[in-house]
Amino acid sequence: MKKNKLNVRSLIDQYQSNCDRISEIADVCEKEKRERNEVENAEFEALTRDNQLLQMKMQAATAEHLRENPNAADDAITLIRENAKNGRKSEIIFVRDMMMVSDVAAGGIIPLNVQDILKPLQEGFILDKVGLPMPTGLAGDYIWPMYEMVEAQISGEGVALTDTKIPFSKMTAAPERIGIAIPVTNQSLNQSQNVLETIVREVMPLSVRLLLNKILFSTEKVNQATNLVGPFANITINAAKAAAQRDPKIPAVVNLSSVPTFEELNAKMKAKVLETGIEGSHLCWVMTKSMQAILEGKPINSNGIFVPMIQNGTLCGLPVYTTNAIRKTTTSGSTTTVTEFIGLGDWRYQPMGLFGTLRFIVDPYSQARKDSVDFVLNCDYGTKTLRPEAFLLGQVAAGS
Secondary structure, X not given: OHHHHHHHHHHHHHHHHHHHHHHHHXXXXXXXXXXXXXXXXXXXXXXXXXXXXXXXXXXXXXXXXXXXXXXHHHHHHHHHHHHHHOOXXXXXXXXXXEEEEEEOOOOOEEEEEOHHHHHHHHXXXXXXXXXXXXXXXXXXXXXXXXXXOOOOOOOOOOOOOOOOOOXXXXXXXXXXXXXXXXXXXXXXXXXXOOHHHHHHHHHHHHHHHHHHHHHHHOOOOOOXXXXXXXXXXXXXXXXXXXXXXXXXOOOOOEEEOOOOOXXXXXXXXXXXXXXXXXXXXXXXXXXXXXHHHHHHOOEOOOOOOOOEOEEOOEEOOEEEEEOHHHOEEEEEOOEEEEEOEEEEEEHHHOOEEEEEEEEEEEEOOOOHHHOEEEEEEEEEEEEOOOOHHHEEEXXXXXXX
């Protein structure tokens, strides 16, 4: 058993070392504003291959450990509790579809299944809503390749086909750090049987998901974000520029009535996105819950049988995702102004992924004077708008 734990620790350390080196190469290229040279490319490919092999070895070691130790999850919880009680740090490391609970001082590791942790991150997220995955374990300058539809040719018998070029684009993600710290009193940690599970499996994944939602759907940059910017913030940033200076592919904000009509949303937004040539297989509306409630009570037509605009969670035949992150609140003195927006986008063109490993540190030192244990999470996420024309943002007029 000890041999297995030490082997897994060694695998993780090598995996993280490879990720760190890949990041170093990416940082140098970004600083010098250039592509990788031949030497860097060869090293990058070798590190990537090595990480793939390490992941397979870690998966095998995890499966073996879980077969031999069916109570591994309970063992991990016990380890964390004992370490917190005795003033030792614990570490929870996520690598792809595995997680390892580690005694930082002793170096031992308990491999577990990660699905209970990362699955809540995906559930309820817009990528989950439209059936798209959230990739994990990415490294370096991860590139999302996109290609568009090409047409076949009609040719007579014996006539050679002409070459068809596929319009191919690649967009590189630049990840940024996301972190959160939650203090828990030792009394709560010792008395509650479920507090550890709640923090690790529910509270922290939910906090990350809330921040990712804010990043994706806010009409402004979130905090000090440089690269973690969603499509709607990009629209408002570009719409603020003069028309002559703005990229014509990036649409302006669409003006909507105080209570948007079916015709407005269908013609001004859905049709406008589709006429750009976007496939639309992952189109989805984004609005606040209050706006959804308003549209659920508004008929499609002014006359005839009452048919609500939103039925069974769909509008104009497309799913509706609700979040308050798309609402803008501005305070000036004692006056607060709320601006409602409705977003539409094909989320195939806004991928988001987790880079490297996701790490929890259970720290009994930092809050020792308050008799508390700090649960600290750090991870790196990247996102990119691959095709700006796949997204539109409608601003709802202020009510009278």
